[in-house]
Amino acid sequence: ARAVEELRCAKEKLGLVGIFWRPNKLCGRTLSSPDYNPVYEAAADLGVAVCVHEGARTVLEQCGSDRYSEFGRHIACHPLEQMLASLNLCADGVLEKFPKLHVAYLESGCGWVPFWLERMDEHWEHEGQGQAKTTHEKPSYYFKRQCWASCEAGEELAPVFIEHVGADYLTIATDYPHSDCIGKFPDRTVGDLTKNNRISTEARRKILWDNPVRLYGLEV
Template identity: 35%
Template sequence: MVSRIIDGDAHLMDGPEVAYKRYLPEEYRSRTGPFFGYFGWDIWLRGTLGKPNSDPDTYCKDMDTEGIQLAVAYPSSALSIGLVRELDLAVAVARAYNEWAHDFGKAAHGRIKAAAVIAPQVVADAVKEIRRAVTQLGAVAIMMPTYVSPGLDLGQPQFDPIYAEAQDLGVPVAFHATAQVSQGNTRFHKYLGVHMVSHPFEQMISIISIISNGVLDRFPRLKVAFLEAGVGWVPYWMDRFDEKYQARKAEMEPLKMLPSEYVKANRCFFTCEGEESALPLMIERFGDDCILYASDYPHWDTEWPNTARHILERKDLSEKSKEKILCSNAHSFYGLK
């Protein structure tokens, strides 16, 4: 019997009318262009998928339906903040989102905790926003977009102040992709292919950047997560990572351990899909301490109201593993009270 359920990756619907036109400074509210880049796919498939809503009370009722006590929420529109090339706008929308998400969480009776949005293309302002969001607004994590225009290596030292601030404040950094950009997504003429490559490919790239560039060695108390890509890719990718690192480590700064060992040491966390066939393999290879449950509510591909049930009813997971995935791992990773 699971003690309680914590959603490690839910989402808020931060549309322009509910969030940005209310929380941005006046000079940005009246702009004629969009706050984020245009995305033309019919993601919600003519309204037949997902359960979009921007009402805190409805959100809480839908959490109750799933048996979720607490959720950590990431944005929707602001997932693509790394694509915003107007630097002042990027900084402003990050601040506006964090204030709106804080108020949304309060209206949800404290059951929704926010991951703070930052604009990593402006590192100095990102660091200031991390401190403000955590110390003043109660953010429990920092969302790092996997893609920062024009395609930067997020493990390079120019981003170290972001990781240093997160470590100093004791909050994790969670990498989250947007389907607006990923390797290979321009090849497809239907959203199915675009979405399938976006999250896993972006997280495969991100974990290479963070581990191979020594971020986890430079910041030994920092925890990171790679979200919304499932866990099936992790055993394959870390095998490949170990092999290529051992072959080419002469050209690199030495790591303190093999890439896969950072996962085994619970420095890296991942969100799972409840029905993934590879979940037992992931546990066999890396243990059950690094896996978080995620509903992806209210997005088009959420399986609400059955996302938690997919895990609860599995016969190939122990009750101990279910407790960790559905509750205690998120509690530990996010430092929840």
């Protein structure tokens, strides 16, 4: 209840457009836990996006933390936690229950998305029998209806995402002011994307402008 109060206050008084949401389990809860439904419902009603973002150096459970420390854990946890978060939201019925909710999977690259959507859909079609199938539509349906992912400016798999998922579901992450961006922003971040000949002019505009406007419900 307090989280919903804070969400409404931030939207009404500060113009909040998105909330930061960790993909990790917390106190045994995944993102599909019914305990989070009041927040999802409020975010959907208010037009506030749920922005899923992993991070290192945390006490929360993380993919890879049982095998690696800093270097390996950081490589593993970002995309793997996002994959599990999208499984929770797209395949466990959260987005079906809240059709107006917008979700963004941020700063973990976009290369994991085509593979993961295909894998989730395959299991939904061939192995989701009885109680295992928790949604009326395949997971990619909910992703394309309500989700976006961010790409890195020079990400080689961004064109693959566009080909297999679509340009309407992609935004950009500069990672500013983290170390991988210092000295590169904006020429080697946004600039690299605008010079990528493998991405059409129309797709670039969607990534840099149209999609963020839709994701966050901006009036521009």
